[in-house]
Amino acid sequence: xxxxxxxxxxxxxxxxxxxxxxxxxxxxxxxxxxxxxxxxxxxxxxxxxxxxxxxxxxxxxxxxxxxxxxxxxxxxxxxxxxxxxxxxxxx
Ligand SMILES: [Zn+2]
Numbered sequence: 001x002x003x004x005x006x007x008x009x010x011x012x013x014x015x016x017x018x019x020x021x022x023x024x025x026x027x028x029x030x031x032x033x034x035x036x037x038x039x040x041x042x043x044x045x046x047x048x049x050x051x052x053x054x055x056x057x058x059x060x061x062x063x064x065x066x067x068x069x070x071x072x073x074x075x076x077x078x079x080x081x082x083x084x085x086x087x088x089x090x091x
Pocket of ligand 1: 044051052
């Protein structure tokens with residue numbers, strides 16, 4: 001059994017950038033994988049992650065100028081954006 005993540009409801013103005021994509025953020029968040037299984041969608045049975053529903057919702061959010069990274073758990077950022085690894089320190 002997959003245990004999902006804790007969630008939080010946030011109140012924002014409907015006509016704010018986040019308010020305008022609230023439904024897409026809800027969809028996106030429902031397709032976020034559990035901590036123990038970062039490559040498996042916790043909503044779509046038998047689907048890997050990121051799944052199609054997540055990607056479609058994320059595209060909608062991004063197209064309206066909201067940073068998808070602000071609504072995706074940080075531990076999943078390397079899965080979505082592997083090229084954004086921190087630069088190595090030069091001493
Ligand atoms: Zn899914």
